[in-house]
Amino acid sequence: MDHTKINLLVRLQYLDNLMENIVSLQKGLPEEINALEEDLAFTKRQIEARKKVADEHTKKKLHLLEAISECKHKILTFKEKQTLARNNKEYDALSKQIEYEEKEIAQGEIQLQDIAHAEQRTLETHQKGRQLINENRYDEIAEDMIPDDVLKQQLEDLTRQVELKKDELNGIVIETADDVETLKVKISDQRRHIEKEAHRLIDKYDHLRSGTLQNAVVKLNRNACSGCNTRVPTNRHTMIVQGGFYLCESCGRIVVHERLFDEAAD
Numbered sequence: 001m002d003h004t005k006i007n008l009l010v011r012l013q014y015l016d017n018l019m020e021n022i023v024s025l026q027k028g029l030p031e032e033i034n035a036l037e038e039d040l041a042f043t044k045r046q047i048e049a050r051k052k053v054a055d056e057h058t059k060k061k062l063h064l065l066e067a068i069s070e071c072k073h074k075i076l077t078f079k080e081k082q083t084l085a086r087n088n089k090e091y092d093a094l095s096k097q098i099e100y101e102e103k104e105i106a107q108g109e110i111q112l113q114d115i116a117h118a119e120q121r122t123l124e125t126h127q128k129g130r131q132l133i134n135e136n137r138y139d140e141i142a143e144d145m146i147p148d149d150v151l152k153q154q155l156e157d158l159t160r161q162v163e164l165k166k167d168e169l170n171g172i173v174i175e176t177a178d179d180v181e182t183l184k185v186k187i188s189d190q191r192r193h194i195e196k197e198a199h200r201l202i203d204k205y206d207h208l209r210s211g212t213l214q215n216a217v218v219k220l221n222r223n224a225c226s227g228c229n230t231r232v233p234t235n236r237h238t239m240i241v242q243g244g245f246y247l248c249e250s251c252g253r254i255v256v257h258e259r260l261f262d263e264a265a266d
């Protein structure tokens with residue numbers, strides 16, 4: 001058996017292990033940041049939606065109040081004209097116009113009341129939400145029940161958390177950038193080398209590593225595969241000690257003597 005081929009593969013596993021160690025320093029930070037950013041975007045959308053409704057209400061109220069004041073002004077004018085009316089016909093015509101403006105005012109006031117009711121309902125919903133928060137009954141709180149100030153605080157907290165986590169991750173990335181670059185080059189060189197010398201071994205290696213498994217090549221530990229702890233048959237020990245490899249019957253990993261990993265580290 002050509003032992004140098006397995007040495008090449010152990011070296012690749014050694015380098016991939018080093019890379020894995022660096023990635024594990026990031027402690028799931030990228031995933032954590034993604035989740036926080038999703039929450040942040042959701043909170044922002046909610047705040048924007050609430051602001052849109054509030055702005056629309058303000059605009060509509062202003063418009064209605066202006067219209068009502070205009071109607072009232074017109075009524076005053078019509079009433080003045082009535083005092084100067086020369087006949088009943090003229091007087092009645094003005095009365096009809098006053099009646100029309102009064103109806104307009106009544107309609108406007110109904111619309112103002114609708115807005116006030118909607119605002120009151122929102123306020124009550126938020127009060128209910130605040131009460132649930134005070135009682136720690138968070139699972140009963142619907143999104144629209146969260147009071148504005150709590151939502152704003154939530155936005156600030158999430159923004160700060162995302163910044164902190166990003167700083168932490170950036171620190172790790174910057175700290176390890178040189179090592180990662182060097183390793184990337186070494187790994188790709190090693191892969192090219194093995195593809196030429198032992199492409200079947202690297203196919204096996206890549207196949208094993210195509211799932212969540214990282215360690216395709218493992219050490220023989222107390223006469224067992226250190227990947228899955230299944231015993232390696234005694235008649236294979238000599239071959240492993242001599243620098244060969246054994247395919248674990250249980251997990252399919254490539255089992256080698258630990259000496260090969262020490263050699264790969266040089």
Ligand SMILES: [Zn+2]
Pocket residue numbers: 225226227228229230248249250251252253
């Ligand atoms: Zn195994």
